[in-house]
Amino acid sequence: MNVSIVKCNDYSTMKNAIKQSLDLIGGLGRIIKPNDRVLLKVNLLMAKKPEQAVTTHPSVVKAIIQLVKEKDGIPFVGDSAGGAGLTDKAFEVSCIKKVAEEENAELLNFERTGTYRIKGLNIAKPLLDSDVIISLPKLKTHTFTFFTGAVKNFFGGIPGKQKSELHSKYPKLNDFSNMILDIYSAVKPKLGIMDGVLGMEGDGPSNGEVVKSNVILSSFDCVSLDYVSSALIGYNPMGIATTRLAYERKLGETESIEIVGEKIENVKIDFRKPVSEDAKENVVPFVDKEKCAQCLTCVSICPVNAINIINDDITFNRTKCIRCYCCSELCPEGAIRLVKV
Template identity: 40%
Template sequence: MNKDAIKVALIKCDSYDLTKVKNAINRGIDLLGGIDLFIKDGDKILLKPNLLAAESSEKSVTTHPIVFEAVISILQEKSKEKNINIKKISYGDSPGIGKGISVAQKSGISEVAERLKIEYADFDEPIGISFNEGIKEKSFTIAKPITEADTIISLPKLKSHALTVMTGAVKNQFGCVPGFRKAEYHLKLPDFDDFSTMLLDLNKLINPKLYIMDGIMAMEGNGPRSGNPRKLNVLLLSSDAVALDYVASQIISFDYNSIPTIKMGFKLGFSNKENIEIIGDDIESLKVNDFKKPHKRIGIGRSLMKLSRFKIIKRLFSIMIPKPVIEYDKCVKCGVCVKVCPVTPLALNFNKKGKSSPPEYYYDKCITCYCCQELCPHKAIILKRKF
């Protein structure tokens, strides 16, 4: 066995039965080397679930509350068994829209936290952090509770994603950036690879000790909010986000080179593909070949649009890059898409008639960040190419 191996534990789990989930996570932690590797006496532990938007747990938009409860129960039980004094366990996230506590209530996570006396950490208060080790970003504004925790445990959800193809362990930490400050990064880093490198820098700064990915029910298709639940019956655990995401991509049969967070993670040395060791259950027994991808985008960064001084190239890319399109029969004119658009002036807005008709796009302003599609609560925005 390679002592330098990056371990990723694959554990079959066919339902959200609490006992089954606890047994699966306990098995994964033991295979990785035991709980002692991840927590120590006197720790303040922060759990970071995926709380993208206020949806019920069966829609597979957020980390399932049973996975959340299982992790808390294991921490509490292991601390007594190992005589480790955990000073505090809290949880938090900054959703794409709305308040984290509202999303936690809708998803069922808040009820679990209150029952187990776990404190909610408000991610609204920002704090600036220098990060000279960053490749793309040398500083970040992150939620204050992140800086106050000794140990962070990340609880991502396995989902397809229109911008990054798949979202998992690496992208889960984007929720540590408070509120609409996330939109600033879409404006600042229009290139897919640059944006993903920023996410990798952020992940390295936050440095979760353990990642436990909920893949019992994943999301396929028009993710990360408007896709469809897909049963995969798996939990994945690792101390390495890129390695975990790579193994997850193999389970759903996605080319990892099409997923910029994984591709750049290997290319820039955030992880080492050759050293990944899969432990636990056999990956071949968990693979699916028909997991629906998000709308296929060309593998060329949005920064190529800077060649727009050449009119023919500008026209070519405006045709090839998928654009968000509102399906009027599904639109309820709630205005969420308008609210989350990061550009000024807005790339979509209601016309002079107000909310009597759906918003209109102004594609000359659109940076194809897909925030509108990502956060539409009614699955009313899809991605299309002009042809």
């Protein structure tokens, strides 16, 4: 399976970079026929601006909408953010709504599109009703899964609060990753394009530091794309649970990958890894009281009700806490840090 790497250090040249990256693997024409409904599954997560490198950059979304239209496909843009009722604001703040409107592409909030129940999971209908699904992840580390890529991106297919319920049901990384792969194998995406122009290192997917990683990667196999993307930022690719388990379940290619375009050694950049990477059981959330705006998002998002307000302070029940780090990930103020104890 081919994975293309193209250097790109500026979002203003995005369409050329993505076109080049797709041409290297055979072009969009391989997967899109006229009038196909093409769903662009962005990485929305939460309401963050494009330059904060949490969400798929709007220039990437705009470029792909235009390229889909050039193949006479009908593009849609869809996702659900991390918590309940947060998706509309996230579409707006990330500027994905703006580019979708400019390009007349329908925006699908998975919190309102309804779901199909597959393998005990409620998966947003558009992910199963579209002719072509394209995953548009952001190149980031992740405190719980260590790397968030084209496969993990489909967790957004589970609307709103149900995501945190799944964290509670599958607290162990391998079980959680197998659940992600159940979604992935139901959705069957045909293409993944990694937005790695601005990436995120450290305590991603939302509390890390922005890195200018200057790459776009594409593959018709999202598992291959994750394999190469995680290697590019300094991981052992088979150390990423979704990739290793996808290999075991024969859901994608990890052995016969050919990199086309730029050589990986020319663009490799070792991202700083999350604090939780070594000893997760010893890494716990802490609130920076100065930053906390008492919005209570963390209280509502915690899948095991381990967060309470005592004497006006956010407090954690360390016994109940399952170290999913959803509170830290979705705190809009970045007020919850992860620390080793």
